[in-house]
Amino acid sequence: MRQLGELEAEIMHRLWAWGRPATARDVLTDINKQRPLAYSTVKTVADILHHKGMLERHKEGRAWVYEPTCTRQQYTAALMQQALGSNPDPAGTLVSFVERMTPDEADALRSALRAVKRRSEA
Amino acid sequence: MTTAAVLVGYAVVVGALVPSLLSRAAWAHRAPVLAVFAWQGLMVTFVFTATLAVYHLLLADHHVHGGLVGLLSACGLAVGAPWAGPVPSLPQALALATPAAIVLLPLGWLVACSWRARRARQRHLDLLTLVGDPTPEYGATVVDHTTPAVYCLPGRHCRVVITRGALDALSEEQLWAVLAHERAHIDGRHHLLHLLADAFSRAFPGLPLARHAKEQTALLVEMIADDRALRLHPRETLATAMCEVAAGRVPPVALGAGGAGALVRLRRVLTPQPRPHRATSLGVVAATVVAPLLPLVVACGP
Numbered sequence: 124m125r126q127l128g129e130l131e132a133e134i135m136h137r138l139w140a141w142g143r144p145a146t147a148r149d150v151l152t153d154i155n156k157q158r159p160l161a162y163s164t165v166k167t168v169a170d171i172l173h174h175k176g177m178l179e180r181h182k183e184g185r186a187w188v189y190e191p192t193c194t195r196q197q198y199t200a201a202l203m204q205q206a207l208g209s210n211p212d213p214a215g216t217l218v219s220f221v222e223r224m225t226p227d228e229a230d231a232l233r234s235a236l237r238a239v240k241r242r243s244e245a
Numbered sequence: 246m247t248t249a250a251v252l253v254g255y256a257v258v259v260g261a262l263v264p265s266l267l268s269r270a271a272w273a274h275r276a277p278v279l280a281v282f283a284w285q286g287l288m289v290t291f292v293f294t295a296t297l298a299v300y301h302l303l304l305a306d307h308h309v310h311g312g313l314v315g316l317l318s319a320c321g322l323a324v325g326a327p328w329a330g331p332v333p334s335l336p337q338a339l340a341l342a343t344p345a346a347i348v349l350l351p352l353g354w355l356v357a358c359s360w361r362a363r364r365a366r367q368r369h370l371d372l373l374t375l376v377g378d379p380t381p382e383y384g385a386t387v388v389d390h391t392t393p394a395v396y397c398l399p400g401r402h403c404r405v406v407i408t409r410g411a412l413d414a415l416s417e418e419q420l421w422a423v424l425a426h427e428r429a430h431i432d433g434r435h436h437l438l439h440l441l442a443d444a445f446s447r448a449f450p451g452l453p454l455a456r457h458a459k460e461q462t463a464l465l466v467e468m469i470a471d472d473r474a475l476r477l478h479p480r481e482t483l484a485t486a487m488c489e490v491a492a493g494r495v496p497p498v499a500l501g502a503g504g505a506g507a508l509v510r511l512r513r514v515l516t517p518q519p520r521p522h523r524a525t526s527l528g529v530v531a532a533t534v535v536a537p538l539l540p541l542v543v544a545c546g547p
Contacts (some may be wrong), residue, residue: 131374132374149329198372199388199389199390202388203388203390204378205368206369206394206406207392208392218395218399218436218439218466219394219397220328220487221504229488229492231508232508233492234510235515236485236515240481
């Protein structure tokens, strides 16, 4: 799988932030406020995102209008599912600070900490 | 046949007896680096021993030297090997193929597991590029999510990931302690240790050594990272951070145990324990180095 490019992320961020469908020209105009970029580059990457299923597009007049298929929250949820889900990815993929635990175990953790704090205060 | 019996006995000791002792050894949690080394040594020893044992069982009358050279020549690696015929007979081929399979099985799983892990990391990195905010201030990527979570994505494009929920739950100094812990995982390339143990446990499912090595490696690398974080941060800070992150991570429905390791770690972080005696450490290192060589001595001895 190819790595998701910075420009792909930039385009998605703008479309999410605007919350409305937009053309490649709209995105380009916004990016050009910060740095120069060719129209064809933005258009190509927008089409790549469309082929990946991340953007929907339809024609308005003569221009293609793009719109994200999923919200940012949905992607965040998918990310967190991978990171915290009960069915973790293969070993060596992610290393979590503390693993998921039962309420009893979390209570035991807290009382162990309290016990030590009391001892150090006494 | 005695050689084969000795080797089988040694394989049983290494594969079943020693793991249950090592996983309960008191010194292991006081010297996690040493303990990880010992587990790796046990896995290597088991592969060596099982290979030689099977070889001797199948081809009891041939001495192992001829067999090993024969194995190499069968693979086209050695010229002038004493294997007489150009084509080995079926029992001979079997006697070479079965031990070779014992070596190739974990190696094959290692390749498969690392490939799968790479792909999964790539998928995760793609999502992270999409929704994460790089925060150079912390050297981490922040994800806008309420559940407190901190983890690292190891490998070439390594990232430390922290959720908004964790940022809210942790104080500034707790956050730095947690980040030091995650950095230790990345700097120590701990995912490779996970990978080795995982490949071994898939190659030999049901073997006590495989189960223990996987569980203990996971716990021990956490302890190694805790120790690294404790070099720069106070004990109570790291311990409180563990509690804060753990408390927010509790699933609404209990999904079986899994957090027992966190409690062991917390107690260990809070109550400093002396490193094992120098003699113990030297003994463990010596045993780990000698253990894989013993089966060769048995197989090639007079």
